[in-house]
Amino acid sequence: MKQKVEIYDTTLRDGAQAEGINFSLADKLRIAERLDQFGVHYIEGGWPGSNPKDLEFFQQAAKRKWKNAKIASFGFTRKKGVAVEDDPQIRMLLDSKSPVVTIVGKTWLLHVTEVLRVKPDENLAMISDTIRFLKDQGKIVVYDAEHSFDGFKDEPEYALATWRAAEKAGADVICLCETNGGALPSEISRIVAVAKSKLTARIGIHTHNDCGFGLANGIAGLEAGADHIQGTINGYGERTGNCNLISVIPTIAFKMNRVGVPEKSLPKLKELAEFVDEVANVRHDTRQPWVGQTAFAHKGGIHVHAIERVARSYEHIKPELVGNHRRVLVSDMSGRTNILLKATELGFKLTPEAPEARTITTKVKEMESSGYEYEAAEASLALLIRGIMDHNPELLFTVDSYHVSMRGDGGASTCEATVKVRVGEKTHHTVAEGDGPVNALDGALRSALAKSFPALKKITLTDYKVRILDGVAGTAAKTRVLITSTDGKTEWGTVGVSENIITASLQALVDSMEYALLKK
């Protein structure tokens, strides 16, 4: 039997501490539902004592059915000099009705005497009273031992005494927290191993990423004997973030041969990471390990050649296992192998011997030398390949003319674009306004085309990037525009290059709409 690891998600509490992340009540509920479906074991919803929104979350959560996860509320050990049953913060935790209560307490003598200003024995009593009281109320209790590693390094006997107090009071998990994020993986291993040898309760690990070791330290903890790990989706968290569960989950399954979430959830990992980013309104990290867009991207002829033969030769796992996929990047480093793979990926049947293969390679190189870049513009590349494969197929539409103008009146300025497009025998002429020239042009083009192609109404522009390319001496600098569009299900990139930013943008927009019409 594979050894089990409990996955404890704190995206909604520790993750929500991150700068720029703000979850509404509805966001929190949506994320919790998704985490539950995915199969994490615990979802920490927040600290009911901190704000009404967290309290409301627990009221809502108590009414719902959770399939896999147990909901945890978060709070502190009782105040000094107050009986636990009279502590209003502890009452709030009970009122939250969550089946799990996570209690944070002090491990580091420095914090006990200097920050909390209580006697060492009083701190031990605060830990045990709180846990025992909650156990008597029938709760599952996770004890988060704050500053476990700094505390142990300073005063090992005292740190151990706090963990023992928690264990004796009945804590279900003693989670050692690396609160300041400054420890090395070797220190984590050593101290978790000590805890494991001295305690019988389940040991957990909670780490932060201040030195870039958030994930490494979490894994070191698991290797040293912990079987409960706390972290956040995409590593959100205060300062530089928490241990990233999106990396923890596949590491447990594919590298450690242990069981975390159900096996059937693993191919939905990328989707989960992206969903939480969307709700948090955070741009996906393209270089995110396992699930990022570039995680299985290959560039360079020989390398790509090898991938084609034996994927294992340059990939640590199959990308599909975590819902990702292999991408072949086209660049001026690329040989014919890259183009062939890319063409296949885009759904064209092309053999290396086909004369089109050479034509496409030559054309791509020519375009790249004049400023185009296809790495993030696979839709434009698909159109280029199609053009050569189908020997200049008939165009779905042509832009006959366009005009863009801008006017300012006092503070605000508005752009207006007019576009004339031809679709078969028909001509459509439309005007649109926008807060910028590209926005106006996009609006005008879309509404002109929507008359013949209603499906285009669903397409939206999600990103727009402009780069000025250095002009060769004596020539004007060129502008490269990269556009990302979506139909709500998939995203695609297109590119345009011109001395004029509007012309470059129009090219990219036209490609985007043409691709949208052809892709299904």
Ligand SMILES: [Zn+2]
């Ligand atoms: Zn934390």
